[in-house]
Amino acid sequence: MRDRSAGCPRNAWYALAASAEVGSTPFGTRALDTPVVLFRVSDGSVVALGDRDAHRPYPLSLGHVDGDTIVSGYSGFAYDRTGACVRVPSQAQVPYGARVPSYPVREEGDLVWVWLGEPSLAERRPPVPVPWLTDASWETFGGQWETAAGVGLLHDNFGDITHVAVVDPVISPPVLAGVAPALEVELTETTVHFHRDWPAAPLPEWQAKISGASATASYPQREEGAFLAPGLWADRWDVVIPAEEGGTQTFRFTHAVTPVDDRHTRHIWRVSRNFAPGAEASDMLRPIFESYYLKVREILETMQQVIDRDGYGEDVNVAADLAALQVRKILRRLVADEG
Amino acid sequence: MTTQPIVREFEADLTVVAAVEAATDVVALTLAAEDGAALPPWTPGAHIDLVLGEDLVRQYSLCGNPADTRQYRVGVLRAPDSRGGSKAVHAELREGATVRVRGPRNHFPMVASPRYLFIAGGIGITPMLPMIAEAEASGADWRLVYGGRSRASMAFVDELAAYGDKVTLLPQDEAGFPDLDGLLGEAAPDTLVYTCGPTGLLDAVEDRCAASWPAGSLHLERFSAKAPASDEEDSAFELVLQRSGLTLQVPADQSIYEVCKAAGVSVVGSCLEGVCGTCETEVIDGDVDHRDSILNDEEKESNEFMMICVSRCRGDQLTLDL
Known part of the structure; x- marks a missing residue:
C-alpha cells in the first residue's frame, strides 16, 4: 500500500516559540526530533542551540544565561551564540572542538522561527512575512499547545474547513451549514491557496454582537486558506459589509505548525481582526476560538490514535480535499529533495 | 448539487524591469509586480510560463536568486526555428512591457547531494x-x-x-x-x-x-518533447475519476485532459505536450502508457503519477485521483 503520510521537510522555517516566551531564561523545546534551547543575548536577538551539553547528556535549558553565553547547569561549560564552548570550569584550555549545534533564527510576527535543516539554505529561503501579526491595524490574540498528532493531520485539517459546521456549530458562520460553493484552488511550486465565495448570509451571533453589525442582515462572505510554507498556514474569512454599515470585517487565522516528532505537533494559533478593536471584544472572542481549536485538537489526537492502532487506511477523498492533496504533494516533493 | 472544484496556477501580469542582452541572441529578463509585491517562492530548477498570446505559452527556467522574493529572472534564446515564442519575447518584451506569468512550478528539483x-x-x-x-x-x-x-x-x-x-x-x-x-x-x-x-x-x-x-x-x-518511444496506436478506454465520482469514456482521438475539461472537471495544464509537468495526476489503478518527457523510467514503472495531456492507458480502464 502506498504511504499516505507526507513527511516533514527539515529545510523549512518552523515557529518554535512565541517571542514573549523567550528571554534571558533558557527555553527548552523540541522540533523535528531535535532538542533545541532558545535564549536572548545582550543585543536582544534570540539564539537557538542544540539543547544538550557537549560534556554530559544534560539539557542546557536547565542551566542559565550569562551575558552572551549559556552555561550548563551540570558541567558549567559555557557556550557562545555560535554553539562553541568558550569556558570550562575545570581547566584554562577549552577542549578542542567542544561545541553544540547552532541553528539560524528569525523573529517574524512575534514568533521565533528556527531553521533546523541544511544551514546554507536558510539565507536562501527567507521566512514568509506575516505583517498582520504585528501591524497596529490588526487586533490579535491566540494560544499555543502541543497536539498529540502528526503534523500531516493538522495540514489535512487546515486544507479544508467544511468540517467546521459539524465540529462546532457555535463558531461556525451560519452559511457553512448550506451547500458549499465551488472551491477554487490556486497553486504555485510550494504554496496552495484556496477560496470559496459564499452567498450572502447573516453573521454568527457573536460576531454581530462584538462588531455592532446587524445580526439579521445578509452579507456575502469569502473563505480563504493558504498553505504558505511547511510550517505556516494563513487563512482568512471576509464578511463583505457595505462601507456605510461599517465596512468589510476580516478575520485572519494564522497557524504555525511545528513537527515535534512524527506524532506530536506544536500548534501556535493567532486570530487577528480588522474590526471591533479592544480587549473587551478579544476577551469575548478568545474562549469561542479556543474552544473550537481545542475540539480540533481532540479530534486530531483521536485520529492519530486510530492510525497508531490500525495504520493508515485508504481514505476516501472528496472534491473538497483538493487543496489538502496538493499540500501533501508539495510536502512529499520537499522531503524527496532532501535526499 | 455538487460543485466541482476549480484548480489553476498562480497567474499575474508582471512588468519587465530589465531586459539585458546576456549573449548573442539571448536576452535576460527581470520581471516584477508593478506594485513591487512579493512573488510566489520557488526553488532551483523551477520554471514559469510566459503567456505571450493566445495559444502561445512558453516555459522558461528561473535563473535568478530564490531569496529575492520581488523579482524573477529568465534567459530567453531567440531560437532560429522558433514557433513564435522566443521571437515574440525578443521583439516585444522590452523594459517597461507587461507580460502574463503563470507558475512557478518545478519538475527539475535539486536533490541534496555531496x-x-x-x-x-x-x-x-x-x-x-x-x-x-x-x-x-x-x-x-x-x-x-x-x-x-x-x-x-x-x-x-x-x-x-x-x-x-x-x-x-x-x-x-x-x-x-x-x-x-x-x-x-x-x-x-x-x-x-x-x-x-x-x-x-x-x-x-x-x-x-x-x-x-x-x-x-x-x-x-527537456525543452521540447522527446521523440515518442511508443508507436502504439491510440485506443479508447474508460476513465474513472475517483474523487469526483465520475466515469468517462476517452475516445482514441482525445486526451484524458481534453475529456476531463469537456466533462467540466477542473484540471490544470499548460504545454499539453508532456514537457512542463503541470497536469501531473495521481494514478489509483490501471496500466499507464507513459508518453511524457518528464518522468524517468523508475517513476514511470512506479505507476504512481502520469501526465494526462499525452499519456494514455494500455488496458480498458484507468482510475485517477481526480
Missing part, C-alpha cells in the same frame, strides 16, 4: 545557475561543463567566472563537443548528474548514464 556534475548546453545553463549557487553555498563538491556554439553565444559566462576552475566552458568552435565518455564513462560515487540543453546532448547524457550510473543519478529537463 557531489554534483552539471552539464549544460546553450540556454540550458539557465536552471543550473541557481542550482550552482546553492551547491556552492552548501559546500558540495561540484563541477559544471557548459557547452555552446561559440563563446559569444554563451550566456551568463561573467557570472560563472567567480567559480574559477569548477566551471569548464566549451565553446564548440574552439573546443569541440564535451567529452561525455570521459565525463560519464564511469559512475562517480555519491554524485548526481543534472543536465539541460538541446535534445542531442540530453539523449547522449541519458544513454551514458543508463549504461553505467546507478538509477536515480541523472536529472534532466
